Amino acid sequence: MADVIDELVDYTLSHFAFEEELMEEAGYPFCAAHKRVHEVFTKRVSEYRMRFQAGEDVVDELKSMLSRWLFNHIRNDDKAYSMQVRQHLDRFAREHQQGGWLTRTVMRLFRQAPVRP
Numbered sequence: 007m008a009d010v011i012d013e014l015v016d017y018t019l020s021h022f023a024f025e026e027e028l029m030e031e032a033g034y035p036f037c038a039a040h041k042r043v044h045e046v047f048t049k050r051v052s053e054y055r056m057r058f059q060a061g062e063d064v065v066d067e068l069k070s071m072l073s074r075w076l077f078n079h080i081r082n083d084d085k086a087y088s089m090q091v092r093q094h095l096d097r098f099a100r101e102h103q104q105g106g107w108l109t110r111t112v113m114r115l116f117r118q119a120p121v122r123p
């Protein structure tokens with residue numbers, strides 16, 4: 007159980023950091039509020055870890071909180087930014103593709119002819 011809680015904390019922190027980076031990059035206007043929700047959740051999970059380390063059986067409570075929180079958070083908070091992030095990623099992909107084409111073209115135009123013996 008200690009390993010599961012440790013993994014949960016690690017995964018939560020890295021997942022939230024990734025999500026927050028995406029939201030910031032996409033210019034999501036409610037990013038600060040979403041971050042605050044993540045912080046509150048992280049604090050709650052840390053509290054469960056401390057209670058577990060103090061010898062309390064938190065399994066059922068933690069399982070119930072996790073399933074409710076994750077379901078609601080993904081269905082509401084995460085869904086709210088998904089469109090803006092998707093549009094941002096599509097735009098980035100188009101620009102990146104263009105950059106690739108531009109780079110290939112420039113390389114073709116300026117490539118030296120092979121030296122023949």
Ligand SMILES: [Fe+2]
Binds near residue numbers: 084
């Ligand atoms: Fe989130």
